[in-house]
Amino acid sequence: MQKVFARPATLLETGFHFCPGCHHGIVHRLLCEMLERYNLQEKAVGVPGVGCGVFLYDYIAIDVCEAPHGRATAVATGIKRVQPDHFVFTYQGDGDLGAIGTAEVIHAANRGENFTVIFVNNSVYGMTGGQMAPTTLLGQYTTTSPAGRDSRNDGYPLHLAEMLAPLEGVAFAARVSLHTPAHVKKARRALQRAFETQLEKRGFSFMEFVSACPTNWHLTTLQSVEHIEQKMLSVFPLGIYKNTAAATVRKEGEPADALL
């Protein structure tokens, strides 16, 4: 009998600390699949920011450098400039990348730093207990927007993939989701493109994963899947926003998901 599906060896055999229904585990698995696909386990350095993803080193068997909150792309810049032939990626949440680390990610992208940013967007601060994030939807209840996010006070959800894609240093930018098996397959393909972008030294690659945080959304796992489908995807459209390899730069009015 042939084994067709197994745990990637790079994904350590230990229980995740993630809550039930959280999508971080899927992102971890996809990363390990790609590290193994391109045989990068021995030349990869991961840079988790501060948030639920910080424990990356407990789950993925590669070298890891913990970054201060928001600074992962600056830390990765230092690592990649010293070791340009290593595979370097950051792993950041929406608070880490979209709020406190916005300056760092924009300038790393603009310099065309040849590493990959893994951005997990679950529209809420997970690790600190459910505060409003820059990507929190309008009307979404959080512990610091108890009456729902109000644009008059809190501004609007920040669209990182769309913001970064137009920068000349960005070679690849995509937003994917993980709420159905079909979406996971699309996400895997997009992540593969991001890995190839770095391996071909084409510049900055950006992967935004729309993800569930049932605990801080106060929803069940299944309700969270529905929440993504019904509420999040209209605010955060999925798609490849830039891919210099395929010379596919999204045109005005063209749906991004046509390229996924």
Added chain:
Amino acid sequence: MEKRKLMRGSIALAEGAITAGCRYYFGYPITPQNEISEHLSARLPEVGGVFIQAESEIASINMVLGAASCGARAMTSSSGPGISLMQEGLSYLAGSELPALVVNITRIGPGLGGISACQGDYWQATRGGGHGDYRLIVLAPNSVQEMHDLAIKALHLADQYRNPAMILADAILGQMMEPVNLDPPPVEIPAKPWALTGARGRKPQLVKSLYLADGEMEKHNWHMYEKYQRLQEAEVMVEMDLEEHMDLLLVSFGSCSRMVNSAVALARSRGYRVGHIRPVTLFPFPGDAIREVSRCVGKVLTVEMNTGQMWDDVRLSVYPGCQCRLLARPGGAIPSPKQILEEIEKYIKAGDLLAKSVR
């Protein structure tokens, strides 16, 4: 043969860093230290290094952190306000036990302050500066030669103790020109088996400062404390210019010590028996030397270009019962040798009436 060259302090420091094998510089413009980054932006590519002008000092120090995590000798430089922004990164560097060189060509503070020479960053530099229980290795040059030599020394100490090291200088030392002996010592960069070079032929490695398990963080803090104790025992650098039967001991550091040197010469020409201790390492502080010397003097005058920051350490160090006075010129003012001489005379003539420490 000795290579002797007339150089600006900032350039001498930059060349010292290159001599020590530093190939990575990340920085953000700020006066009065731009000469360092300008020089390295041209020089590092020549020696196969990398120069990046970062978007902020916050980014700079974190790029240094990344480069250091791979085992490279890396540095940044800035001045007061920029160094304040780097405190987060310095705390992480110390907590993660990463070596790095950070140069503070200080300016006047607080706030935007001013750009002339001042020593108001002594507390920030010697107390750690960022959050948590840590110290920086702090070296305070007082000449262009030392700007060069201590940059090399700082990079060595940082590697040896796996702790960030700071050069604390100021606009005078950064800008002034003096002859420098550039005869370089052989550079030996120690092996760094902990570096993140990829998990090839070994287990994956981790650079971090997060320790959540019960007791882990206390253990880590005691481990770092033990390291700072070893620094205190082995790495104190101090310059002492003493006489027999001194009436007064002066203590000063950095550019200010040059004015004190002149004042000491003037005082001696007038028959006063004075000595001068100049801490070269501000952390570890030469407290033992000050205690030992002050025991036979009884009167100590600290001269500083701030409101009296090193004075804290001097008062903690002197032999019990010693009188401690302070001549302080904050805000960019520089004490002249004449002013220092007047203070020396006044203090010596005050006899024993002055029982307590006064400013």
